[in-house]
Amino acid sequence: MKYTKDEVLQFVAEEDVKFIRMAFCDVYGKPKNISIMADELPHAFAYGVAIDGSAIAGFGRDVHSDLLLHPDPATLSLLPWRPDQGRVVRMFCTVTHPDGTPFEADTRSLLQDAVTEAEQAGITFAFGSEMEFYLFKRDENGEPTRIPYDQAGYMDIAPEDKGENVRREICLTLEQMGIHPESSHHEEGPGQNEIDFRYSEPMSAADNAITFKTVVNTVAARNGLCADFSPKPMDELAGNGMHINISAKAKDGRDVLPQVIAGIMAHIRDITVFLNTAEASYRRLGNHKAPRFVSWSRENRSQLIRVPAADAVHRRAELRSPDPMCNPYLAYAMIIHAALDGIRRSLTPDSPCDRNLFESSDATALPMLPASLTEAKQQAARSSFVKEKLNESIWKCYV
Numbered sequence: 378m379k380y381t382k383d384e385v386l387q388f389v390a391e392e393d394v395k396f397i398r399m400a401f402c403d404v405y406g407k408p409k410n411i412s413i414m415a416d417e418l419p420h421a422f423a424y425g426v427a428i429d430g431s432a433i434a435g436f437g438r439d440v441h442s443d444l445l446l447h448p449d450p451a452t453l454s455l456l457p458w459r460p461d462q463g464r465v466v467r468m469f470c471t472v473t474h475p476d477g478t479p480f481e482a483d484t485r486s487l488l489q490d491a492v493t494e495a496e497q498a499g500i501t502f503a504f505g506s507e508m509e510f511y512l513f514k515r516d517e518n519g520e521p522t523r524i525p526y527d528q529a530g531y532m533d534i535a536p537e538d539k540g541e542n543v544r545r546e547i548c549l550t551l552e553q554m555g556i557h558p559e560s561s562h563h564e565e566g567p568g569q570n571e572i573d574f575r576y577s578e579p580m581s582a583a584d585n586a587i588t589f590k591t592v593v594n595t596v597a598a599r600n601g602l603c604a605d606f607s608p609k610p611m612d613e614l615a616g617n618g619m620h621i622n623i624s625a626k627a628k629d630g631r632d633v634l635p636q637v638i639a640g641i642m643a644h645i646r647d648i649t650v651f652l653n654t655a656e657a658s659y660r661r662l663g664n665h666k667a668p669r670f671v672s673w674s675r676e677n678r679s680q681l682i683r684v685p686a687a688d689a690v691h692r693r694a695e696l697r698s699p700d701p702m703c704n705p706y707l708a709y710a711m712i713i714h715a716a717l718d719g720i721r722r723s724l725t726p727d728s729p730c731d732r733n734l735f736e737s738s739d740a741t742a743l744p745m746l747p748a749s750l751t752e753a754k755q756q757a758a759r760s761s762f763v764k765e766k767l768n769e770s771i772w773k774c775y776v
Contacts, residue, residue, distance in 0.1 A: 379451040382422050385468070388453065389415050395463040398456070399426050399446045400587075401470045404435025404482050404774045405654065406704025408587055410467070411446065421448055425473065435482045435774045436472075444480055446470040452584055457553040458595055469584050481770045484706035485583070491710040492579050495717055499628040502713055504582035505693075507573045507620040508701050509564050510593055511605040512540050521603035523611060525568025538563040540570045547572060547596045554592070556585050566615040576624055576693075579709045586619075586705040608700035609657040616661030619701040621708070622693045625716060638682055638694050639726040640719020641712060642671055645681065645698070647760035648711040649746055650753035650775050652699040659749050661700060668697040671744040672730040679733055681746070698746060707771070714766045 380388065388394070397418055398410040411428060413421060425445030430436035436444065448468040459465035472483035479486050495502055512526035527539035535541045544561040551558055561572040572593075574585060590606060597604035609616045625637045653662065662669045666679065673694075674680035683695045699708055718724075730743070747753035757763045758776045 380453045382450045385448075385450045385453050386418060386422075389418060389466070392455075393462060393464055394466050396459075396465045397421070397448070398465060398467040399448055399470050400467050401446060401472055402484065402587060402704065402706065403433050404484060404704070404707075404771055406484070406587070406702075406707065407434065408591060409433060412465075418448075421446075422450075426470075427475075430472075430480075435771070436480075443475055445473050445475060447473060454554045454588070457550050458599070469587075481768045482774070484704055484710070484771065485580075487767075487771070488579060488583055488706040488710040488713075491713040495713055498717060498720070500633065500717065500720060501626050501628075502579050502716070503576040503624040504579055504709055505559070505574050505576040505622040505624075506582065506586055506589075506705070507571060507618070507622070508586070508589060508606070509569060509571045509617040509619070510701065511566065511610050511614070511617065512543060512568045512570060512597060513603045513605055513610075515601055515603055519601075521605075525566070525614075526602055527563075528567045529563045530567075531565045532562050534563075540568065543596060543600055543602065544570055544572060546600075547593055550592050550596060551589065554588065556588060564615065569615060569617070576622070579713065583705040583709050590701065606701035607657055608653065608655055608661040608702060612660065616657075616664055616667060617701055618661070618667070618697065619699045619703065621696045621699055621712065623696060623712065623716070624693045625720075627720075633720050634684075634692065634694060635726055636719040636722075636724055637716040638673055638684075638719070639724035640716045640722075641682065641694075641696060642673065642726060643719060643724060644711075644715040644760075644762055645671055646744065646747060646753075646756050647763050648715060648757070649698065650750070650757045651707050651711050652703050653746075653750075653753065654704075654775070655700075655702050656750045658700050658702070659747070659753070662698065662746055663748070669746045670730075671746065673726055674729050674731050676731040677733060680730055684729075711763075711766065714762075718762070 396412050400410045425447045430444040431442035452469040456465045472480040514524040529537040548558045559573045559575045564571045593604045627633045668681045672680045673682035675684050754776050
C-alpha cells in the first residue's frame with residue numbers, strides 16, 4: 378500500500394508509532410538514517426529534516442554541508458523487528474539543499490529523473506532482482522568468521538541446508554513490510570543463499586533492494602550469524618551476484634525488448650563501474666561461471682544477458698553481471714538510460730550466443746567486460762554517455 382501524507386500522520390497517531398527513521402543512501406548505496414520523534418513528523422513533511430552531509434560518502438563538503446531530508450509518504454513501512462509498544466517506522470527520503478533545489482549526489486532522485494525521462498518517451502520499466510548472499514558463523518565473542526553456516530550446495534534441502542529457516546524468517550519479515558519475495562533457495566556455495574523478488578516499478582525495486590539487505594543483516598544477526606553480500610567473500614567460493622530482470626513496455630504496444638538488450642550491450646562497458654564497484658567484483662567476473670563476455674543468449678547462463686523462457690506477460694531480459702554491492706538507484710538509472718538509447722536509435726542486438734563461451738574457440742572475438750576496477754573506471758572516464766547522464770559530483774566519486 379502506498380500512503381499519502383495525511384494517511385501517514387493518521388497511521389502514526391493510531392498505531393503507537395514513536396520513532397520515524399528518515400532513510401537515505403550515500404552515493405555508494407550504503408543505507409543511512411536519522412530518527413525523529415513522532416511529534417516532529419508534521420514539521421518534517423512541511424520543511425524537511427536538516428542533516429550535516431559533510432561526513433557522508435559523496436556528500437561531504439566542509440562548507441555549505443547543510444542538507445534536508447524530505448520523507449516520501451508512499452514508502453512508509455513498519456520495522457517488524459522493533460518493539461510493538463513505541464513502534465518504529467521507516468520512510469525513504471529525497472535530499473535537497475536548504476533552498477529546495479535537488480542535491481546533486483542524491484542517487485534516488487537520479488533514478489526518478491531516469492524514470493520520468495522514460496515515461497516521457499512512452500516507455501515503462503520494471504525490475505526484479507535476484508540477490509545472493511552468504512551466511513557465516515560468528516565466534517564466541519560475536520565477531521564474524523569465514524566459516525560458512527552449512528556445507529550444502531545448489532538447491533539442496535534440509536538438513537544439509539541449514540539456511541532454510543533463516544530464509545523463511547527473511548521472507549516473512551519482508552512480507553510484513555509490504556515487500557513480496559517470489560522464491561528462495563540455497564545457492565551453489567556453502568552457506569550461500571538466494572532470494573528473488575517480484576517485478577516492481579524501478580523506484581520501488583531499488584527501495585526494496587536496500588530494504589532487503591537491511592532485513593537480511595538483521596535476521597542473520599538475530600540468529601547469531603553474519604550475512605555477507607560482497608561479490609567474492611572467499612576466493613575459493615562462488616561469488617555473489619545480483620541478477621537484474623528487466624521488463625520494458627511501450628505505450629504503443631511495440632516490442633522494445635530487443636532494443637533494450639542492444640542498448641545495454643552497447644553501453645555495458647561504460648557503466649560496469651556502477652554495477653560492479655569493488656575490486657573483488659572483477660575476481661567474481663573472472664570466475665569461469667560468471668558472465669564476462671558481452672553477449673546474450675536464450676539458453677546459456679554464462680552470457681551477460683539471458684532471455685529466459687517465459688510467457689508473454691513475464692518476458693524479460695536478465696542482466697547477470699551486477700553484484701549486490703552496487704547502489705541500486707544508480708545501477709537502475711544507468712540501465713534505463715542505456716536501454717532508452719537503444720530504443721531511440723533502434724539498435725539491434727547481435728545474434729544470440731547459445732553456447733558455452735568458456736569452451737568455445739571463437740570467444741576471443743567477442744568484447745569482454747573490464748577485467749579490473751581500474752579498467753572499469755578508465756572506461757567510464759572516457760565515456761561521453763556516462764558524462765552526459767551523470768552529474769560531476771557522482772561521476773568523480775566513481776571515476
